[in-house]
Amino acid sequence: MAYILDGLKHGLAILMPPNREILQIVILSLAVSGGATFLAALAAIPAALVLALKEFRGKRFLVGAINTALSVPAVLIGLLVYGLVNRRGPLGLLALLFTPGAMVMAQALLAFPLITALALAALTGIARDARDLALSLGANRLQLALAVIRQGRFAFLTALIAGFSRVIGETGMTLMVGGNIKGQTRVLTTAISLETMKGNFEIGIALGIVLLLAALVINIALQWAQGK
Amino acid sequence: MMDICAEKLKQVAGDRAILDEISLEFAAGAVNVILGPNGAGKSTLLRLLCLLDRPAQGEIFYDGLALRAMRRGERTALRRRIGFVFQAPLLLAGSVEDNLLYGPRLRGMDVSGLAIRNVLQTTGLEGREAQEARQLSGGEKQRLQLARVMLLDPELYLLDEPTANLDPLSVKNIEIAITRLAHSGKTVILATHNLIQARLLAGRVIFLKAGKLVQAGSASDVLSCPLSLDIAEFSAAENIVAGTLVRRNGRTMLDCGKLAIEVVSEQEQGAAAAVIRPEDILVSQGPVSSSARNSFPGSIMAAVDLGLVVSLRVDCDGVMFTVFVTRHSCEQMGLRPGAEVLLTFKATSVHLLASG
Numbered sequence: 001m002a003y004i005l006d007g008l009k010h011g012l013a014i015l016m017p018p019n020r021e022i023l024q025i026v027i028l029s030l031a032v033s034g035g036a037t038f039l040a041a042l043a044a045i046p047a048a049l050v051l052a053l054k055e056f057r058g059k060r061f062l063v064g065a066i067n068t069a070l071s072v073p074a075v076l077i078g079l080l081v082y083g084l085v086n087r088r089g090p091l092g093l094l095a096l097l098f099t100p101g102a103m104v105m106a107q108a109l110l111a112f113p114l115i116t117a118l119a120l121a122a123l124t125g126i127a128r129d130a131r132d133l134a135l136s137l138g139a140n141r142l143q144l145a146l147a148v149i150r151q152g153r154f155a156f157l158t159a160l161i162a163g164f165s166r167v168i169g170e171t172g173m174t175l176m177v178g179g180n181i182k183g184q185t186r187v188l189t190t191a192i193s194l195e196t197m198k199g200n201f202e203i204g205i206a207l208g209i210v211l212l213l214a215a216l217v218i219n220i221a222l223q224w225a226q227g228k
Numbered sequence: 229m230m231d232i233c234a235e236k237l238k239q240v241a242g243d244r245a246i247l248d249e250i251s252l253e254f255a256a257g258a259v260n261v262i263l264g265p266n267g268a269g270k271s272t273l274l275r276l277l278c279l280l281d282r283p284a285q286g287e288i289f290y291d292g293l294a295l296r297a298m299r300r301g302e303r304t305a306l307r308r309r310i311g312f313v314f315q316a317p318l319l320l321a322g323s324v325e326d327n328l329l330y331g332p333r334l335r336g337m338d339v340s341g342l343a344i345r346n347v348l349q350t351t352g353l354e355g356r357e358a359q360e361a362r363q364l365s366g367g368e369k370q371r372l373q374l375a376r377v378m379l380l381d382p383e384l385y386l387l388d389e390p391t392a393n394l395d396p397l398s399v400k401n402i403e404i405a406i407t408r409l410a411h412s413g414k415t416v417i418l419a420t421h422n423l424i425q426a427r428l429l430a431g432r433v434i435f436l437k438a439g440k441l442v443q444a445g446s447a448s449d450v451l452s453c454p455l456s457l458d459i460a461e462f463s464a465a466e467n468i469v470a471g472t473l474v475r476r477n478g479r480t481m482l483d484c485g486k487l488a489i490e491v492v493s494e495q496e497q498g499a500a501a502a503v504i505r506p507e508d509i510l511v512s513q514g515p516v517s518s519s520a521r522n523s524f525p526g527s528i529m530a531a532v533d534l535g536l537v538v539s540l541r542v543d544c545d546g547v548m549f550t551v552f553v554t555r556h557s558c559e560q561m562g563l564r565p566g567a568e569v570l571l572t573f574k575a576t577s578v579h580l581l582a583s584g
Contacts, residue, residue, distance in 0.1 A: 129318050132280055136312035137331035137380070140304045 003201070010202030011209055018210075021183075026210055029187040032100050033168035036107030037115075040163060044112050045156055048119035049148060052127040063120070069113035078173030081106040085177070098179035103187070106177045110170060111163035118162055122155030123148075154226055161222045165215055188214070229257040230291060230309065230384040230415045232277065237286035239272050246272045248439040249286065254417055258431035259410045261447070262419040268436040270419035271315060274386045277417065278312045279303055308335050311377030315388040315419075317369035324348075324364070324372060325357040331380045339379060350408075351375040352401055367398040374402060378409075385409055387418040391425065403429060427451055435459050466539075466550035467504040468581075473497045479521075482578065486545035490521040490575045501581045508577040509551040511540065512570045513561060521575040528567045531558070538563070542571055 014022070051063060083089050085096040085105070096102040127148050134147035149156075171189040178185035180194055188211040196204035233253040239246045247269045254260045262270045275281045277288065279295070288295040290306055298306065320327050325344070332339045348354045351371040356364075361372060370390060377385065387406070391399040406429055410416050420426060426433055430447035443450050443459055450459065471484030473495060481488040482502055491502060510520070526544035538558040542549045549571055553563065563569065 132314065133318040133320070133330075134334065135280055135307060136278055136310075136314075137376075138304065138308035138335045140334075141300065143334050 007202040007205045011205035014203065014206040015209065022207070022210065024183065025186050025188055025191050025207070026214065028100065028185070029168060029189075029211075030214060032103045032174075032187060033107060033164060036104045036167050037111055037160060037164040039104065039108040040111035040115050041156070041160055044115035044159070044163075045119060047116050048123055048159075049127065049145075049152070051116075051120050052123040053131055053148065066113045066116050066120075070117055072113075074110050074170050074173040075176070077106055077109050078176035081109065081173075081177045097177065098181060098185060100178070100185060102177040103174050103185060106173050107167040107170065110173065111167050114166055115159045115163040118159035119152070119155050122158065123152050126151050126155070157222055157226050161219055164218060168211070168215060168218075229413050231256045231289075232384070232415065232417075233289050234273075234277075235287045235289070237273070237276060237288065238284045239269070239276060239281070240284045246439050247276070247283075250436070250439075250441045251286075252434055252441060252444050254415065254434075255432040256415050257410065257413045259406060259416045259418060259429045260432045260434060261426040261430035262417065262434045262436060263421065263423070263426045263450075264436035264442075265421060267438065269439040270421075270436060271388050272439075273436070274312070274388050274417065274419055277384075278310055278386050279307050280312070308380075309382055310384045310386060311380055311382035313370075313373045313377055313385070313387045313390050315392060317366075317373050319361045319364075319369060319372065321362060322360070323357065324353065324359050324361050327361045327372060328357075328376050328379055331376055335380065337380070343379060347375040347378045350378065350405055352398075367394040370394060371398065371402065374405065378405075383414060385414055385416045385418075387416065389420055390418065391420070391422070399425075423451070466506045467509075468501060469504070469547060470499070470501040473500045482580075484547060487524060487547050489578055491578045491580060492575050493580050495580070503579045503581060504549070504573055504577055505579075506539065506550045506552045508573055509549060510572040511542075511551055511553050511557075511561070511563065512572065513568075515570060516572060518572065519574070520572045522578075523570055523572045525568065525570055528563060528565050528569060530565055531563065540569075542569060544571060 018026075051059065081102060082097070084091045085094065085102050086092060087095075087097070094101075096105070130148045130151035131144060134144050139147060169189060171193055174187060175190045175193070178187070178190065180186050180190040186194075188207055192204045192207045192211065195201075195207065231254075233251075235251050236249045237247055237251070238249050250269075250273070262273060264270055272281075276283050283295075295303075320330055328344055328347070329339070331337075344357070345354065348356065351374050353368065353371055353375060356368075361369070364372060370393075374387075374390060385406075390406075391402050394402070403425065406416055406418065410429075410431070418429065427447060432444070433447045433450040434444045435442040435450055469482065469484050469487075469489065471482045471489075473491070473493060474481050474483050474488075474497060476488070480491050480493045482491050482500060489502070493500075510516070510518075515523070524544040526542040526549065528540050529543050529548070530541040532539045532541075533555070534552075536555060537552045538555050540551050540553060540558075540563060542551060551571065553561075557563075
């Protein structure tokens with residue numbers, strides 16, 4: 001028990017003030033996961049809007065596919081991205097393997113179905129009403145899109161929070177395609193995993209605290225925005 | 229005033245036809261009532277007319293212009309001539325005034341404070357501008373929807389059961405507002421399953437059942453001389469008799485067991501049903517000499533006082549008839565349960581219904 005408390009004490013000491021390396025890891029983590037969430041949302045939110053508002057052939061299949069994609073293990077997405085970006089893969093020329101680019105790609109793929117499914121579930125109740133009301137009062141295409149997005153903004157934020165939380169905490173897949181290279185692709189989760197396995201328990205704890213704080217701060221900020 | 233007609237309009241949900249090739253015309257500058265039981269396709273039809281959904285097949289003409297030939301911009305322009313009141317109120321989170329101003333904002337319209345006060349007064353919501361719209365009562369929400377649409381002053385009003393679940397006073401206020409709209413030249417199309425409202429408001433009644441057009445015409449035609457058993461049953465016509473048509477001595481009779489009612493019909497045999505309006509039946513204590521072809525003895529089973537008139541239930545050999553007599557005659561003739569009377573009506577008062 002004592003060594004856990006010791007670890008906690010040391011961990012806190014390392015963070016006051018945090019050294020350059022830790023800062024770098026935190027910044028890269030936020031940038032990669034934030035970027036991945038943003039990219040995923042760019043595709044997922046329009047997809048959710050279309051699925052909520054339009055009737056078309058194959059819609060049920062698509063919704064089913066997205067829900068199924070939710071249960072695809074992250075490590076398989078890592079495998080897929082590895083296959084795409086390694087030297088012999090179709091995207092090999094871009095030399096993305098073991099770069100933040102590959103990590104963003106994998107995390108965005110992981111977040112996309114989650115953000116789509118959550119936004120769709122929340123929109124299903126409200127998008128149609130918002131659409132009917134705006135259309136019946138004479139909205140044009142742009143006004144209609146804005147009206148639905150306005151009504152759905154809480155749904156989108158909730159989906160974004162969930163997506164971000166999912167990817168910033170992801171380890172195995174990020175390690176596979178990022179490589180945990182010191183100063184280049186080392187992020188919070190891969191660093192915690194490495195340091196703990198090396199026996200540097202207190203560094204692991206310090207980074208864990210940072211990860212928890214980062215997740216908390218982002219969640220609180222988004223929820224505060226939601227209350228506005 | 230907007231002229232609308234639909235041609236072979238069809239709408240589907242999955243494999244099921246909600247509207248099945250309906251062709252009809254609406255009376256411009258008048259109240260058109262779409263009447264029918266739940267699931268008849270009334271709301272679906274209104275949504276198509278408001279361009280909220282696209283028909284699976286068929287065409288709608290607005291002032292002669294075909295919907296399918298319109299481009300997106302033209303459809304938006306057309307929608308801006310239409311006002312829609314939803315069955316379940318759709319309101320924005322915000323104040324009554326926010327809700328009223330949403331339409332003008334979308335349409336880029338300027339509205340004066342006077343116009344806002346006018347519609348609030350017409351709908352009985354004066355002084356409620358600042359109230360949170362979603363905290364209004366059900367009736368107030370419905371009236372706010374109507375006010376929101378009236379503020380836009382559309383040429384065509386589409387109202388989906390605007391008085392469902394309202395108290396009688398609110399219903400009356402909305403009905404008065406609707407009548408005024410038609411008087412001022414607006415075309416109103418209203419869906420309801422309220423028969424009394426249809427009688428009260430309608431210039432034209434369109435009766436739908438299970439996605440099919442059953443009958444369309446003036447309110448008095450459709451409701452008093454229904455062509456089908458569906459409408460007769462729906463409109464709770466008091467005297468519906470069923471039997472078999474037979475030719476007897478050169479006359480066509482509707483044979484319903486012990487009674488044979490003479491009718492005027494081109495159809496000469498087969499199963500049939502008929503409606504006889506209560507006010508078309510004459511009640512007497514002895515035989516009366518008249519041209520009426522049908523006369524049956526019966527005994528009064530019940531008398532219900534309806535105010536000016538009394539509704540009598542008369543049993544004629546097992547067939548129950550409802551007849552209306554004035555309270556005055558009722559008292560003078562001593563019509564009370566148990567009394568024996570004679571019911572007389574003309575063959576032309578028996579409205580045969582299309583079977584099915």
